[in-house]
Structures are given as C-alpha cells and as structure tokens.
Amino acid sequence: MDPVLQEIYKTVFSGAPYVLAAYIAILVGLFAYVTFMLLRVTKLEKQVDLLQSTIERRSAKS
Amino acid sequence: MTDKQSMRVSPNWLVFSLLGASAVLLLVDFVLAFFVAPLQPGAQVYMNGQPVSALINGVAISNQLLFSQKIFYFHVPIAIGSFLIFTFAMVYSVLFLLRRDKVYDTRARIGMEVTLVLVLLTLITGDLWTRHDWGAWWVWEPRLTTYFILFLLVVSYFVLRGAVEDEERKATYAAVFGIVAWVDVPISFVITRLVPSGVHPVVLRSGGIEFIQLLPFLLGLVGMVCFSWVLYQLRLREEFARERVEVLKTELEG
Numbered sequence: 616m617d618p619v620l621q622e623i624y625k626t627v628f629s630g631a632p633y634v635l636a637a638y639i640a641i642l643v644g645l646f647a648y649v650t651f652m653l654l655r656v657t658k659l660e661k662q663v664d665l666l667q668s669t670i671e672r673r674s675a676k677s
Numbered sequence: 678m679t680d681k682q683s684m685r686v687s688p689n690w691l692v693f694s695l696l697g698a699s700a701v702l703l704l705v706d707f708v709l710a711f712f713v714a715p716l717q718p719g720a721q722v723y724m725n726g727q728p729v730s731a732l733i734n735g736v737a738i739s740n741q742l743l744f745s746q747k748i749f750y751f752h753v754p755i756a757i758g759s760f761l762i763f764t765f766a767m768v769y770s771v772l773f774l775l776r777r778d779k780v781y782d783t784r785a786r787i788g789m790e791v792t793l794v795l796v797l798l799t800l801i802t803g804d805l806w807t808r809h810d811w812g813a814w815w816v817w818e819p820r821l822t823t824y825f826i827l828f829l830l831v832v833s834y835f836v837l838r839g840a841v842e843d844e845e846r847k848a849t850y851a852a853v854f855g856i857v858a859w860v861d862v863p864i865s866f867v868i869t870r871l872v873p874s875g876v877h878p879v880v881l882r883s884g885g886i887e888f889i890q891l892l893p894f895l896l897g898l899v900g901m902v903c904f905s906w907v908l909y910q911l912r913l914r915e916e917f918a919r920e921r922v923e924v925l926k927t928e929l930e931g
Contacts, residue, residue: 617713631744635711638751642703645904649696652911659918666925673929 687910695903702900709893710750717746717890745809750893752802754901756824759795760862762788762905763831767859770852782848783916785855786838791909793831800828820877823865830858 766788773781803821808814815821837854841847869877886894 617715634744634747638707638711642707646700649904649907649911652908652915656911656915656918659915659922663918663921663925666922666929670925670929 692907692910696907699900699903699907702896702903706750706893706897706900709896710747714890714893716744745806748802748806750897752799752806753894754898755795755802756799757898758901758905759792759799760866761902762795762909763792763859763862766792767856770855773848773852779848782852784913785852787909787912787916789831789834789855790912791905794908795905796828796831799824818877819868819872820865823861823868827861827865830861834858
C-alpha cells in the first residue's frame with residue numbers, strides 16, 4: 616500500500632473504512648443482482664426445455 | 678417477422694467468462710484505486726496568506742488531497758458504459774426500422790433498460806462527488822445538464838412505450854424516439870470540451886493523469902463495459918425465454 620495513503624487513512628481520514636465498505640457493498644450488490652438474474656434465466660430456460668419435451672412427447676403419442 | 682439470427686444470444690461460456698473478467702477487473706480497480714493510486718492534489722493550502730506544507734510520511738505535501746476523486750475510477754467507467762449500451766440500443770432501433778423484426782425491438786428495449794440502470798448509477802455517484810467537491814447537490818453546468826436530459830429521454834422512452842397500445846406502432850415510435858434521443862449521447866460526451874464550464878474536469882485536457890491513476894481507470898472501464906454487456910445479455914435471455922414459455926404454453930393448451 617502507498618505509505619502516504621496509509622498515513623492519511625490512519626491520521627487524517629478516519630472515515631475511510633466506511634467509504635471503502637460502502638464501495639464494496641455497492642459492488643457486491645451489483646454482482647448479487649446479476650447472480651439473481653442468472654438463476655432466474657436458468658429457471659426459465661429449464662421451463663422452456665420441459666415444455667418443449669412435453670409437446671414433443673404429446674405429438675409422438677398422437 | 679423474426680429470423681433465427683436476430684434471436685441469437687451469446688453462448689454461456691462467453692457470458693460467464695465476461696462476468697468473471699468484470700469481477701476480477703473491478704476488484705483490481707478497487708484495490709489499485711484505494712490502496713495504490715495517490716490522492717489527487719487539489720488547491721494549494723494557505724495559512725495567513727502564506728503557502729504551507731506538511732510532512733506526511735517523509736513527503737512534503739502543500740496541496741489539498743482530494744479523497745473524493747477516488748469516485749472517478751467508478752463514476753466515469755459507469756457513464757461510458759451507459760453511452761455504449763445506449764449506442765447498441767440505437768443501432769437495434771435502426772435495424773428494427775429497416776427489417777421490421779420484433780426481436781430488434783426487444784433488443785433495443787433491453788438495451789434502454791440497462792442504459793437506465795447505468796444512467797441512475799452515474800447520477801448517484803456523480804452527485805456524491807458534486808456534493809463533496811463543489812458543495813452543492815446539483816449544479817446546472819453543461820455536462821450535468823446534458824446528462825440529466827439523457828436521463829429524462831431514457832425515462833420518456835419507457836413512458837412512450839407504456840402509452841401506446843398497438844405493438845407494431847409502439848415498437849416503431851420507440852425506435853424513432855430511441856434514435857432521436859441518442860443524439861444527446863455525443864453531445865453529453867463532448868460538451869465539456871466544447872463549452873468549458875470550469876467546474877467539470879476534463880482529465881486529458883488538463884494535463885492528464887499519472888500511469889498509476891490511469892491503470893485502475895482503464896481496468897475499471899473494461900470491467901464495467903464487460904459487466905454492462907453481461908447485464909444486457911442476461912436480460913435478453915430472460916426476455917427470450919419468457920416469450921418462448923408463453924408460446925409453448927399456448928401451443929400446449931391449443
């Protein structure tokens with residue numbers, strides 16, 4: 616770590632850890648949103664496969 | 678009319694690779710920005726009319742050190758991401774008008790959705806910076822004003838879509854509006870160079886930045902562009918899958 620920055624974070628800007636935590640929270644939030652979306656897409660694509668195979672089975676029977 | 682090529686989405690390996698790359702790049706950007714890149718020097722510090730300097734860890738510092746500038750490594754990449762995705766949305770709007778394929782309208786709409794998310798993030802991060810450095814939550818200077826107009830145009834795009842019932846007309850009006858609205862993108866991008874406001878920094882014009890500051894910025898930029906693209910691809914796949922489920926359900930019931 617840059618020694619001047621380290622000194623400043625320690626002495627002048629004591630609130631730095633909170634700012635860093637806020638940035639981390641935003642980044643984690645963004646990636647959590649993408650993960651949630653990925654799960655939603657996977658679920659929908661499974662649903663598509665299931666419906667497609669049901670239709671194929673039904674048309675094979677008739 | 679829908680052709681298979683227009684419904685093509687990026688393969689899983691590409692989406693996951695770009696997601697992983699964006700995570701790594703944004704993490705490295707974060708570490709370099711906060712722990713390695715030096716603080717940006719601001720105005721010279723005076724006491725009783727005389728310039729003063731302080732010795733911090735053996736280094737004489739005579740300027741204000743702007744911690745708030747750290748937001749630059751995130752705010753600017755997000756803003757550039759919003760310009761890029763808006764450009765994609767505009768290209769798909771043009772393609773829709775040329776080919777009348779509904780899929781291009783879906784692609785343009787999803788592009789505008791992702792643009793809205795990025796524009797909101799840009800406004801929030803920029804506003805925090807403005808409040809800290811300029812002492813006001815909002816200043817009607819050229820860049821902020823044109824970007825705020827961009828935000829209003831993106832919101833209006835969705836208001837317009839919601840106001841028209843007929844699907845074909847909705848898609849046509851939205852495409853035309855999207856193309857016209859995009860004109861604000863280059864205006865907002867170059868406005869600080871054309872109409873210098875004195876408050877909004879133009880980094881390259883004002884002497885550039887050191888390599889150790891440029892590196893995290895570039896990594897953040899590439900990371901944010903990858904992240905925006907992944908967001909767009911996932912929303913697109915969700916939309917296509919949802920439409921496909923509806924079609925298959927109707928087929929099954931019929």
